[in-house]
Amino acid sequence: MAKDKTVYTCNECGGTTPKWLGKCPHCNAWNTLIESVAESALPAKNRFASLAKTAEVATLGEIDAVDMARTPTGHEELDRVLGGGMVEGGVVLIGGDPGIGKSTLLLQALDSLQRSGQNTLYVTGEESGAQVALRSRRLGLGHSQVKVLAEIQLERILATLEATQPDIAVIDSIQTVYSDQLTSAPGSVAQVRECAAHLTRAAKASGVAIVLVGHVTKEGALAGPRVLEHMVDTVLYFEGDTHSSFRLVRAIKNRFGAVNEIGVFAMTEKGLKGVSNPSAIFLSQHSEPVPGSCVMVTLEGTRPMLVEIQALVDSGGPSPRRLSVGLDRDRLAMLLAVLHRHAGIACMDQDVFVNAVGGVRISEPAADLAVMLAITSSLRGKALPKGFIAFGEVGLAGEVRPAPRGQERLREAAKLGFSVAVVPKANAPKKGAKDFEGLTIHAVERIEQAIDVARSLQT
Secondary structure, eight states: OOOOOEEEEETTTOOEESSOOSBOTTTOOBSOEEEEEOOOOOOTTTTTGGGSSOOOOOOGGGSOOOOOOEEOOSOHHHHHHHTSSEETTOEEEEEOOTTSSHHHHHHHHHHHHHHTTOOEEEEESSSOHHHHHHHHHHTTOTTOOOEEEEOOBHHHHHHHHHHHOOSEEEEEOGGGOBOTTOOSOTTSHHHHHHHHHHHHHHHHHHOOEEEEEEOBOTTSSBSSOTHHHHHSSEEEEEESOTTSSEEEEEEEEETTSOTTOEEEEEEETTEEEEOSOGGGTSSOOOSSOOTTEEEEEEEETTEEEEEEEEEEEEEOOSSOOEEEESSOHHHHHHHHHHHHHHHOOOOTTEEEEEEEGGGOOOOSGGGHHHHHHHHHHHHHTOOOOTTEEEOOEEOTTSBEEOOTTHHHHHHHHHHTTOOEEEEEGGGSOOTTOOTTTTOEEEEESBHHHHHHHHHHHOO
């Protein structure tokens, strides 16, 4: 009996090699090659049979482009991340750590959609129907009419989708689904890729909106080949600490809406509830101003949010530490060098710790000015005044550069009752602007000017 031919497939990129290697030759990732049985190739004479007839070609001007109709899920925060709701024939991939709330949120969304008249289907491959029913009762959905299918074979799932014709279907999870056409085990790169491709084609052909739940690796990325993210229309990531009650859902890719949108949820006894004012989460409740604290306005997609930046400067040793949580550590080292060179404030023998309150991650450079003012406040032991905010990018030459959509940031701060703002000169509103009443705005061009303004306001 002839032995099946084996190949080694990379978990990261999906590339194959005939023998095992420590490093993938395609993406240079280490220890990612897994042995699997090679699939038989099509005969050469049939390989291009489907390409014999040419397809019709149209110009962009001739194509009738209309906005896609959206179906609200009943959860405003989820709709915000999706760009307004579910799209007919759209495929959504959602990933996150185990136990963070993916299945809970999707079960709640399906129940809301079913109550609004949508035909829904929940395909579970990790739990039995009884376990899903128990969770629905814990969430207060005891009489839910959501249809449940406990199945992991792809062909049966596709047959059920064709027979029931749901409007929205959830596959929980794609790593458990397998096809009889492949000999590899469920969860392998080949199975995940092929099953996702078949489900995507079924969604486009039938118009059913499909949500795929994906596992994540220890680094936080979606498990399986990266081609999985390219197949789907929308990619969502669950973020947050499982020990905290707050969860963030971030859109990494969205063909039907804006990327980097976030939805904020709070985990309660009755499931996940949307948080309408997320700025309250990321602001500490100080009765009096404290040294080392500065509030900034960051943009997450189209939403401006106020986040408190905290800094602690303490006496270090011969090797002072620079530690940041929620901010880029390399950028912190750069800002300390700019602070020393252009503002004359040295922290070379001090330990510097910087934290973004609430577990939020800030990647935009508009946080530079707030970080530097918080460090200066902690070093001198003098608190910034109550109702103080700052934002702006700081360059290596000490200049304060404008942040995108500065007017929206200032408008959000004024709406929440802040009274003093230090912003780049290019972001200062024009004279006569009425949206910022009660907010005193100090426009600066260099970091030295910002430090002087903050010093004159410190108590």
